[in-house]
Amino acid sequence: xxxxxxxLLGVARGAGSAELKSAYRKLAIQFHPxxxxxxxxxxEKFKExxxxxxxxxxxxxxxxxxxxxxxxxxxxxGGFGFDPSIFSDFSDLFGQFFGGGFGRxxxxxxxxxxxxxxxxxxxxAFGTESPVTIQRYESCGECRGTGAEKGSQPITCPTCRGRxxxxxxxxxxxxxxxxxxxxxxxxxxxxxxxACRGDGRVPAERTLTIKIPGGVENGSRLRLSExxxxxxxxxAPGDLYVSLSVVEHDIFRREGDDVIVEMELPFxxxxxxxxxxxxTLEGEERIAIAPGTRASSEVRLRxxxxxxxxxxxxxxxxxxLTVAVPKxxxxxxxxxxxxxxxxxxxxxxxxxxxxxVKKIFEG
Ligand SMILES: [Zn+2]
Ligand SMILES: [Zn+2]
Numbered sequence: 001x002x003x004x005x006x007x008l009l010g011v012a013r014g015a016g017s018a019e020l021k022s023a024y025r026k027l028a029i030q031f032h033p034x035x036x037x038x039x040x041x042x043x044e045k046f047k048e049x050x051x052x053x054x055x056x057x058x059x060x061x062x063x064x065x066x067x068x069x070x071x072x073x074x075x076x077x078g079g080f081g082f083d084p085s086i087f088s089d090f091s092d093l094f095g096q097f098f099g100g101g102f103g104r105x106x107x108x109x110x111x112x113x114x115x116x117x118x119x120x121x122x123x124x125a126f127g128t129e130s131p132v133t134i135q136r137y138e139s140c141g142e143c144r145g146t147g148a149e150k151g152s153q154p155i156t157c158p159t160c161r162g163r164x165x166x167x168x169x170x171x172x173x174x175x176x177x178x179x180x181x182x183x184x185x186x187x188x189x190x191x192x193x194x195a196c197r198g199d200g201r202v203p204a205e206r207t208l209t210i211k212i213p214g215g216v217e218n219g220s221r222l223r224l225s226e227x228x229x230x231x232x233x234x235x236a237p238g239d240l241y242v243s244l245s246v247v248e249h250d251i252f253r254r255e256g257d258d259v260i261v262e263m264e265l266p267f268x269x270x271x272x273x274x275x276x277x278x279x280t281l282e283g284e285e286r287i288a289i290a291p292g293t294r295a296s297s298e299v300r301l302r303x304x305x306x307x308x309x310x311x312x313x314x315x316x317x318x319x320x321l322t323v324a325v326p327k328x329x330x331x332x333x334x335x336x337x338x339x340x341x342x343x344x345x346x347x348x349x350x351x352x353x354x355x356x357v358k359k360i361f362e363g
Contacts, residue, residue, distance in 0.1 A: 008052045031043070114242075121247060149191040154189045157182035265321055
């Protein structure tokens with residue numbers, strides 16, 4: 001006596017497709033044979049649930065079933081077959097059990113490679129071209145990557161007939177397994193190419209010219225599509241990643257696209273104003289300091305910074321100004337400073353006290 005399909009899935013007769021799917025998914029995960037090896041009851045439940053779902057998820061079959069019950073499905077071409085494609089939505093389920101897609105041909109891709117490249121501060125700022133030498137697998141020229149000896153061809157795998165998978169049918173449900181004869185490739189090589197021993201690729205050393213765009217940073221990674229390892233026997237090659245390290249500069253520092261330069265200026269320049277030479281990425285530049293400039297202020301040189309990655313714009317150069325403080329002023333300097341301090345009533349130490357404080361600080 002066959003159980004009612006709705007009852008089996010635990011849903012109401014009016015259940016929508018999302019509800020059906022979710023009910024079935026729960027049962028399929030719970031009773032999947034891979035999770036319950038050797039358990040005949042679980043296997044039976046899995047079959048029943050799969051059967052119920054395959055009927056109720058098909059509007060036409062569902063209609064027939066609703067009208068005529070199990071009898072309604074017996075006619076036609078010997079009832080219904082179990083269609084594994086209903087699983088295609090359950091990628092999580094099949095990721096769990098089959099370690100990959102269902103019925104998808106497996107073509108191994110080449111692996112990615114990573115190379116390291118050191119560039120200077122200004123190369124990072126403006127971009128450059130640089131050679132990088134890498135060791136990688138390349139497609140075998142002798143067999144054009146097929147792995148089969150010149151003049152011969154790989155043959156279609158007789159075990160899986162080229163599908164790369166074999167299906168194990170047990171009653172209603174079908175499971176896919178990677179073909180053990182060809183490891184999923186779908187082809188077999190009768191006479192391996194002597195140059196690559198059937199691998200379809202050979203090791204090579206290659207120097208590539210890498211175009212580095214302006215604006216890259218320390219730790220930036222460039223991706224060169226398909227410049228990684230060739231895949232065995234003709235799959236897609238992997239990618240090459242070039243990891244950049246930018247050498248620190250003696251004068252310049254980066255903050256995003258801005259270039260920072262710190263400059264110490266004597267106190268009178270802040271008070272009286274002046275003109276100074278500032279290093280930029282493109283040489284010295286004269287800038288004016290306005291009279292009455294506050295200590296710890298910034299002067300911004302527009303578009304003298306780093307190229308903005310992926311655009312033609314540039315950041316700024318920021319000149320950070322601080323007051324230069326003489327560590328040990330000479331006799332005359334001190335006298336002048338003391339006079340000035342007296343004049344503006346600055347609370348400075350007397351000469352003797354100054355010497356004592358200095359002694360304390362410098363040991
Ligand atoms: Zn095969
Ligand atoms: Zn070869």
